[in-house]
Amino acid sequence: MRPFTYERAKDAQAAVKAAAETPNAKFLAGGTNLLDLMKLEIEHPAHLIDVGRLPMAAIEDTSDGGLRIGAMATNSHLAADARVRARYPVLTQAIVAGGSGQLRNKATTGGNLLQRTRCAYFYDTTKPCNKRAPGSGCGALEGLNRNSAIFGASHACIATHPSDMAVAMAALDATVETLSPSGAARSFPVIELHRLPGETPEVETHLVPGELITAVVLPPAPQDSRGGSGQVYRKVRDRASYAAGLAAVAVAGGKIALGAVAHKPWRAAEAEAALAAGASPQEAIGRELDQAADNGRNAFKINLVRRLVPAALADAGEQGRGA
Amino acid sequence: MKTTITVNGEARALDLDPRTTLLDALREHLRLTGSKKGCDHGQCGACTVLVNGVRINSCLSLAVMHDGDQVTTIEGIGTPDRLHPMQVAFLTEDAFQCGYCTPGQICSAIGMLGEVAQNWPSQETAELTGKITLTDDELRERMSGNICRCSAYPQIVAAIKSAAGELA
Numbered sequence: 001m002r003p004f005t006y007e008r009a010k011d012a013q014a015a016v017k018a019a020a021e022t023p024n025a026k027f028l029a030g031g032t033n034l035l036d037l038m039k040l041e042i043e044h045p046a047h048l049i050d051v052g053r054l055p056m057a058a059i060e061d062t063s064d065g066g067l068r069i070g071a072m073a074t075n076s077h078l079a080a081d082a083r084v085r086a087r088y089p090v091l092t093q094a095i096v097a098g099g100s101g102q103l104r105n106k107a108t109t110g111g112n113l114l115q116r117t118r119c120a121y122f123y124d125t126t127k128p129c130n131k132r133a134p135g136s137g138c139g140a141l142e143g144l145n146r147n148s149a150i151f152g153a154s155h156a157c158i159a160t161h162p163s164d165m166a167v168a169m170a171a172l173d174a175t176v177e178t179l180s181p182s183g184a185a186r187s188f189p190v191i192e193l194h195r196l197p198g199e200t201p202e203v204e205t206h207l208v209p210g211e212l213i214t215a216v217v218l219p220p221a222p223q224d225s226r227g228g229s230g231q232v233y234r235k236v237r238d239r240a241s242y243a244a245g246l247a248a249v250a251v252a253g254g255k256i257a258l259g260a261v262a263h264k265p266w267r268a269a270e271a272e273a274a275l276a277a278g279a280s281p282q283e284a285i286g287r288e289l290d291q292a293a294d295n296g297r298n299a300f301k302i303n304l305v306r307r308l309v310p311a312a313l314a315d316a317g318e319q320g321r322g323a
Numbered sequence: 324m325k326t327t328i329t330v331n332g333e334a335r336a337l338d339l340d341p342r343t344t345l346l347d348a349l350r351e352h353l354r355l356t357g358s359k360k361g362c363d364h365g366q367c368g369a370c371t372v373l374v375n376g377v378r379i380n381s382c383l384s385l386a387v388m389h390d391g392d393q394v395t396t397i398e399g400i401g402t403p404d405r406l407h408p409m410q411v412a413f414l415t416e417d418a419f420q421c422g423y424c425t426p427g428q429i430c431s432a433i434g435m436l437g438e439v440a441q442n443w444p445s446q447e448t449a450e451l452t453g454k455i456t457l458t459d460d461e462l463r464e465r466m467s468g469n470i471c472r473c474s475a476y477p478q479i480v481a482a483i484k485s486a487a488g489e490l491a
Contacts, residue, residue, distance in 0.1 A: 006341040036383060080443040100365075101445075102365070102368060102380045
């Protein structure tokens with residue numbers, strides 16, 4: 001690790017102020033992704049602002065029947081919350097599909113959203129990567145791209161976002177709350193948090209420098225026509241446990257989000273619209289996949305998603321034709 | 324940077340480079356070498372310790388993040404003449420060969436049983452709103468963050484099941 005200075009933030013306002021005033025500063029919460037990347041010298045912040053003990057770990061009911069999840073709530077606590085298990089099972093299923101018990105005990109809600117890609121070229125500092133070293137090129141384009149994106153990629157970057165939790169939140173129409181260095185709070189849909197890579201894959205979110213995620217808010221849980229949850233998370237990967245996904249899908253009340261297939265959690269808007277118009281699950285995901293593209297080794301993901309989504313819809317009891 | 328961590332019940336004052344991980348603080352500064360450095364990237368689980376009773380990878384945490392925390396390492400779980408029931412079970416079931424992963428396995432198993440006692444779900448939990456039963460599949464899934472290069476997994480499962488029955 002390269003040398004850095006460390007401070008523990010007294011409160012959220014002090015944290016964003018310090019982040020705005022200190023060059024090359026980063027927030028540190030659970031540290032499970034950031035410290036790993038710092039050891040590899042992929043991340044090299046000059047200053048860490050520890051926000052891990054800020055009083056933002058509570059999970060609270062909102063007045064409209066939703067849930068407000070503090071950004072410091074650990075993945076384990078969020079997955080185990082009785083309200084989440086009963087009303088948002090897709091979120092619990094997604095969280096426990098990611099990482100290991102030890103990692104989920106440390107990883108936070110805000111940090112999970114901001115974790116970085118597992119693309120092998122991002123991790124290998126001897127290889128080109130526009131995300132790690134802008135302008136150096138993309139080694140994955142014609143390289144080991146088995147787990148690369150099939151939606152929304154660019155010639156500069158075909159990396160995927162690895163979060164499971166964020167995919168469930170995208171399907172649940174969650175909202176992110178933040179605090180800006182100016183002191184202003186704002187909120188926006190979680191699906192608008194991450195960017196597609198375009199020409200600047202190193203810029204991964206729409207957060208401004210120093211902006212701190214303070215909470216994620218879930219709207220009231222969707223219900224299917226039979227009063228069930230209509231929710232399911234399915235993840236396909238190389239090992240049965242503790243492995244990044246090759247493709248994943250979250251279904252919640254007719255909303256569909258895909259994971260491990262794009263630079264961000266991918267809301268399958270075309271498939272949702274087709275389902276709503278009466279298409280079969282197979283037809284609907286086919287409509288979504290009309291815009292998919294592969295780079296060779298990741299071509300199998302297109303068929304994987306073609307089969308995975310109808311299976312998940314069946315699981316969720318969301319057959320599309322008025323089930 | 325000055326940090327005080329309570330390790331195995333004893334407050335330890337440290338003055339550390341902020342880069343020092345909790346694992347390195349334990350091993351290199353406090354000479355508690357029971358916690359092992361395997362991958363140093365949170366993938367193998369050999370460094371697992373309990374922080375305020377919760378299992379974490381000590382390699383993926385800075386020591387300065389744990390000022391004021393209560394850390395339990397394998398040295399605090401039991402001693403050769405006063406073994407913890409989980410340690411006894413690992414011996415009885417022959418749940419290791421080289422033993423390098425064992426301190427992490429034992430700390431992780433103790434933390435894992437606490438999670439089950441709190442009814443935390445895993446991806447093997449079919450009924451999320453029901454009471455968790457520690458089946459073999461549940462146990463294996465919950466221990467997937469601990470790798471055993473000697474592949475003593477069947478014996479590790481047997482040991483943890485045996486200790487779980489005794490500790491229940």
